[in-house]
Amino acid sequence: MISYRATLDVPRELVQFTAKLLAAERRRRGTPAGSRALTCFWEAVLALRWFRDRTSPGALARDHGISRATAYRYLDEVIEVLAAQAPDLHQALERAKDTGLSHIILDGKIIPCDRCKEPAISVKGQVIDLWYSGKAHTHGGNIQGGARSRRVPAMDLTGGAGLGARHHRRPHPRPARPLPRRRHRIAHSRRPRV
DSSP states (O other), X not given: OOOOXXXXXXXXXXXXXXXXXXXXXXXXXXXXXXXXXXXXXXXXXXXXXXXXXXXXXXXXHHHHTSOHHHHHHHHHHHHHHHHTTSOOHHHHHHXXXXXXXXXXXXXXXXXXXXXXXXXXXXXXXXXXXTTEETTTTXXXXXXXXXXXXXXXXXXXXXXXXXXBSSSSOOOOSOOOOOOOOOOOOOSOOSSOOO
Protein backbone atom coordinates (compact mmCIF):
# COMPACT_ATOMS: atom_id res chain seq x y z
CA MET A 1 0.00 0.00 0.00
CA ILE A 2 1.27 3.49 -0.86
CA SER A 3 0.41 6.44 1.35
CA TYR A 4 0.32 9.99 0.03
CA ARG A 5 -0.75 13.47 1.02
CA ALA A 6 -3.71 15.15 -0.62
CA THR A 7 -5.17 18.64 -0.66
CA LEU A 8 -8.88 19.28 -0.21
CA ASP A 9 -9.80 22.23 -2.40
CA VAL A 10 -12.34 23.93 -0.14
CA PRO A 11 -11.75 27.15 1.80
CA ARG A 12 -10.52 26.65 5.36
CA GLU A 13 -13.32 28.99 6.47
CA LEU A 14 -15.87 26.44 5.22
CA VAL A 15 -14.27 23.70 7.31
CA GLN A 16 -14.18 26.01 10.34
CA PHE A 17 -17.83 27.05 9.83
CA THR A 18 -18.92 23.41 9.61
CA ALA A 19 -16.80 22.55 12.66
CA LYS A 20 -18.48 25.34 14.66
CA LEU A 21 -21.90 23.98 13.73
CA LEU A 22 -20.80 20.49 14.82
CA ALA A 23 -19.40 21.82 18.10
CA ALA A 24 -22.71 23.55 18.84
CA GLU A 25 -24.58 20.32 18.05
CA ARG A 26 -22.28 18.31 20.34
CA ARG A 27 -22.88 20.84 23.14
CA ARG A 28 -26.63 20.63 22.54
CA ARG A 29 -26.50 16.82 22.80
CA GLY A 30 -24.29 16.96 25.89
CA THR A 31 -21.44 14.99 24.31
CA PRO A 32 -18.51 14.85 26.77
CA ALA A 33 -15.29 16.49 25.54
CA GLY A 34 -12.81 14.01 24.09
CA SER A 35 -15.36 11.19 23.80
CA ARG A 36 -15.47 11.22 19.99
CA ALA A 37 -12.97 9.55 17.69
CA LEU A 38 -12.56 12.76 15.64
CA THR A 39 -12.57 16.42 16.59
CA CYS A 40 -15.21 18.67 15.06
CA PHE A 41 -12.61 19.98 12.59
CA TRP A 42 -11.68 16.52 11.31
CA GLU A 43 -15.32 15.42 11.22
CA ALA A 44 -15.99 18.45 9.01
CA VAL A 45 -13.02 17.53 6.80
CA LEU A 46 -14.35 13.97 6.50
CA ALA A 47 -17.78 15.18 5.39
CA LEU A 48 -16.45 17.83 3.01
CA ARG A 49 -14.24 15.21 1.37
CA TRP A 50 -17.36 13.11 0.85
CA PHE A 51 -19.29 16.06 -0.62
CA ARG A 52 -16.41 17.36 -2.75
CA ASP A 53 -14.60 14.25 -3.98
CA ARG A 54 -17.25 11.54 -3.56
CA THR A 55 -14.81 9.60 -1.42
CA SER A 56 -16.40 6.35 -0.26
CA PRO A 57 -17.23 6.04 3.44
CA GLY A 58 -14.92 3.02 3.64
CA ALA A 59 -11.98 5.08 2.34
CA LEU A 60 -12.90 7.98 4.64
CA ALA A 61 -12.99 5.61 7.61
CA ARG A 62 -9.60 4.14 6.72
CA ASP A 63 -8.00 7.57 6.16
CA HIS A 64 -9.32 8.96 9.46
CA GLY A 65 -8.66 5.85 11.52
CA ILE A 66 -12.30 5.13 12.39
CA SER A 67 -14.77 2.35 11.60
CA ARG A 68 -16.97 2.49 8.53
CA ALA A 69 -20.07 2.65 10.75
CA THR A 70 -18.61 5.68 12.55
CA ALA A 71 -17.87 7.32 9.19
CA TYR A 72 -21.51 6.86 8.17
CA ARG A 73 -22.68 8.25 11.54
CA TYR A 74 -20.41 11.29 11.17
CA LEU A 75 -21.65 11.90 7.61
CA ASP A 76 -25.23 11.68 8.87
CA GLU A 77 -24.47 14.16 11.65
CA VAL A 78 -22.87 16.70 9.30
CA ILE A 79 -25.75 16.42 6.82
CA GLU A 80 -28.28 17.01 9.62
CA VAL A 81 -26.34 20.00 10.98
CA LEU A 82 -26.03 21.59 7.53
CA ALA A 83 -29.66 20.83 6.66
CA ALA A 84 -30.81 22.65 9.81
CA GLN A 85 -29.25 25.85 8.40
CA ALA A 86 -31.48 25.94 5.30
CA PRO A 87 -34.75 27.88 5.45
CA ASP A 88 -38.07 26.16 4.82
CA LEU A 89 -40.30 27.36 1.97
CA HIS A 90 -42.26 29.86 4.10
CA GLN A 91 -39.08 31.44 5.50
CA ALA A 92 -37.51 31.62 2.02
CA LEU A 93 -40.59 33.30 0.53
CA GLU A 94 -40.76 35.72 3.45
CA ARG A 95 -37.08 36.58 2.95
CA ALA A 96 -37.71 37.17 -0.78
CA LYS A 97 -40.63 39.46 0.07
CA ASP A 98 -38.52 41.36 2.62
CA THR A 99 -35.76 41.95 0.06
CA GLY A 100 -38.27 43.49 -2.34
CA LEU A 101 -38.46 40.75 -4.97
CA SER A 102 -41.72 40.97 -6.88
CA HIS A 103 -41.48 37.32 -7.92
CA ILE A 104 -39.16 34.33 -7.85
CA ILE A 105 -38.93 31.16 -9.90
CA LEU A 106 -39.22 27.95 -7.89
CA ASP A 107 -37.60 24.93 -9.49
CA GLY A 108 -36.13 21.60 -8.50
CA LYS A 109 -33.81 18.84 -9.64
CA ILE A 110 -33.89 15.13 -8.86
CA ILE A 111 -30.39 14.00 -7.90
CA PRO A 112 -30.07 10.29 -8.75
CA CYS A 113 -29.16 7.98 -5.87
CA ASP A 114 -29.14 4.20 -5.75
CA ARG A 115 -29.08 3.78 -1.98
CA CYS A 116 -32.49 5.12 -0.99
CA LYS A 117 -35.68 3.10 -0.91
CA GLU A 118 -38.62 3.40 1.45
CA PRO A 119 -41.98 1.74 0.85
CA ALA A 120 -45.16 3.61 1.74
CA ILE A 121 -48.88 3.46 1.02
CA SER A 122 -50.14 5.94 -1.59
CA VAL A 123 -53.42 7.85 -1.38
CA LYS A 124 -54.85 5.22 -3.74
CA GLY A 125 -53.86 2.48 -1.28
CA GLN A 126 -51.00 1.08 -3.39
CA VAL A 127 -47.50 0.31 -2.12
CA ILE A 128 -45.11 2.87 -3.61
CA ASP A 129 -41.49 3.88 -3.07
CA LEU A 130 -41.13 7.33 -1.51
CA TRP A 131 -37.78 7.86 -3.23
CA TYR A 132 -38.85 6.95 -6.77
CA SER A 133 -39.63 9.82 -9.12
CA GLY A 134 -42.06 8.76 -11.84
CA LYS A 135 -41.28 11.90 -13.81
CA ALA A 136 -37.51 11.32 -13.81
CA HIS A 137 -37.86 7.49 -13.83
CA THR A 138 -35.17 7.13 -11.17
CA HIS A 139 -34.60 6.97 -7.43
CA GLY A 140 -33.24 10.16 -5.92
CA GLY A 141 -33.56 13.22 -3.74
CA ASN A 142 -35.25 16.45 -4.77
CA ILE A 143 -33.15 19.60 -4.43
CA GLN A 144 -35.22 22.78 -4.72
CA GLY A 145 -34.24 26.39 -5.12
CA GLY A 146 -35.57 29.82 -5.89
CA ALA A 147 -34.24 32.19 -8.53
CA ARG A 148 -34.81 35.77 -9.56
CA SER A 149 -35.60 36.47 -13.19
CA ARG A 150 -32.61 35.67 -15.46
CA ARG A 151 -32.03 32.56 -13.29
CA VAL A 152 -29.83 34.31 -10.73
CA PRO A 153 -30.10 32.23 -7.52
CA ALA A 154 -32.22 33.95 -4.89
CA MET A 155 -32.15 31.28 -2.20
CA ASP A 156 -31.70 27.61 -1.49
CA LEU A 157 -34.90 25.95 -0.31
CA THR A 158 -33.46 22.55 0.48
CA GLY A 159 -32.82 20.93 3.77
CA GLY A 160 -29.33 20.19 2.61
CA ALA A 161 -28.23 17.04 0.88
CA GLY A 162 -31.32 15.67 -0.76
CA LEU A 163 -34.99 15.81 -0.03
CA GLY A 164 -37.18 12.88 -0.91
CA ALA A 165 -38.85 12.67 -4.28
CA ARG A 166 -42.26 12.63 -2.61
CA HIS A 167 -41.67 14.27 0.70
CA HIS A 168 -38.95 15.85 2.73
CA ARG A 169 -36.69 13.05 3.90
CA ARG A 170 -32.91 12.68 3.86
CA PRO A 171 -31.45 9.77 1.85
CA HIS A 172 -28.89 7.30 3.07
CA PRO A 173 -25.48 8.98 2.74
CA ARG A 174 -24.03 8.36 -0.69
CA PRO A 175 -22.96 10.97 -3.20
CA ALA A 176 -24.95 11.32 -6.38
CA ARG A 177 -23.40 11.69 -9.81
CA PRO A 178 -22.10 15.23 -10.42
CA LEU A 179 -24.66 17.69 -11.74
CA PRO A 180 -24.44 18.44 -15.46
CA ARG A 181 -23.24 21.94 -16.24
CA ARG A 182 -26.08 24.29 -17.15
CA ARG A 183 -26.16 25.64 -20.65
CA HIS A 184 -27.89 28.90 -21.38
CA ARG A 185 -31.20 28.31 -23.09
CA ILE A 186 -31.79 30.35 -26.20
CA ALA A 187 -34.93 28.59 -27.37
CA HIS A 188 -38.29 29.05 -25.66
CA SER A 189 -38.96 27.08 -22.51
CA ARG A 190 -41.86 24.68 -22.01
CA ARG A 191 -43.57 26.60 -19.28
CA PRO A 192 -44.01 30.34 -19.03
CA ARG A 193 -42.00 32.17 -16.39
CA VAL A 194 -44.27 34.41 -14.37
